[in-house]
Amino acid sequence: MLENIYTELIAEHSQSRDNRRTLPNATITERGHNPTCGDEITLSLEVTDGLIRDAAFSGDGCAISQASTDMMIELLRGKTVDEAKKLAELFIDMIHGDITDDDELEPLDEAAALKNISTMPARVKCATLAWHTFDTAIKRSEAQR
């Protein structure tokens, strides 16, 4: 069971520094936090004309929350906001065990590797933190417009 969770891919993403940056031209920054466990991220997005031109984060938390954030950033960079919203919804449905079909999950690319978290209720919040934070960030920026 542990091997299916702590895969090498997830270890790599959780340790990677590539996306841990501040964006000089960030248009949206949003903090996400799991009060029960202390996982914390700050997500920065550079969005112009409905396109996510760049994304980065800083934060501290468990391997699952950090890997999930890193994977999300790689997936969403270059996508339109509308595409990204659909992907976030798909990811959250996967973690909640509502979508299990691998073909359906294909658009998530590497992030689909977190599918097994759906069997670990104690860790669901860790996996979804970044994606909920993204969702909040977009909703907030849309409300401001």
Place this chain on the structure above:
Amino acid sequence: MSKNFIDDFPILRTQMNGHALAYLDNGATTQKPDCVVRSICGYYGGCNANPHRGVYELSAKATKIYEDARRKVAKFINAKSAREIIFTKNATESLNLVAYCYGLTNLHAGDEILITVAEHHSNLVPWQMVARAMGARLNYIYLTADGNLSAADIDAKLTRRTKILAVTQISNVLGLVNDVKTLAARAHEVGAIVVVDGAQSVPHIPVDVRDLDADFLAFSGHKMLSPMGIGVLYGKRELLDEMPPFLRGGDMIEYVTEQETTFAELPQKFEAGTQNVEGAAGLSAAIDYLQTVGFDEIARIEHNLTTFAIDELKKLPYVELYGCDAANKVGIVTFNVRDVHPHDVATILDAQGVAIRAGHHCAQPLMKFLGVNATCRASFYFYNTRRDVERLIDAVKTVRGVMHLA
């Protein structure tokens, strides 16, 4: 010896993720022995009625169970009178009762409340509320390198302006025992009252409120073998008598007219509505059980487990320990595995049947003070065994490998 204990706790024979359970999260809640479970079944099986309300025999039985439990608790912590024992739902409610009913009626602008940076949020957040509402200041006693309270801070911050000193007797993160008796004497010298958080101490060491000269003591039944939902507030009678009620309604009144109410005497004044009688029955059975085991024996077992765990963890170069070099330590070992977040450690241990706590332990200011975001915590009770600790150590040794770090 410990084998006998396991016979009394069937849950300790169950499995977790296909392994025998090593339950090392006793700081969060303890398991319940058969006698406690039976006392609850016995209450509902033969004695259930609304206490204090009926004139019939069954109600009298329920009342007797509830009031006998109160007397037992009073003796257990050496209160002068059972009237000084208020049943609540947990330590958190007990501490809130003091904050609302003493803090909000006795403090003034410019007064100070002194707590320690090692407090559980339940002995911290209510005092922030009181300080804000009354224009008082909330001051902190910080820790020295070994995790104990800074004597210099106590000297500097316990002054004539201090009206309340609220302190835990044992920290739920570091397991260090504070010298509450000396602190209480110093606080009384400057005219402050002392609120003691006994959530982690009452289950593990003998607590005598008169010897400590505590003005208030709060604790939870569930951390000492009892059901969830029953807690205790001890308060000195002269203080409780002067305080307004906390919640208002049935059972806590003397006379009610359309516009006015006079309140019942202690302890009913603070026990509005139908109370948790089965919880009190369970707490009473738990106290009997603890006294049969004996606090000397509890201390001996927990000391052996704690020192064994610390000695073994110290052999692992990638493990960092917190507050593990002080002598005044009871039953709690807090640590981190280098480069691995405590949640991942706890998940990896869970897969091997070892239950520990990971996170900030409801003590975020302490985490900040220690310079960490979270820690792992193994907390013992007398029914734990050397084998449980060996299982913990073996599992910790696998962590870095599972995380592809070894």
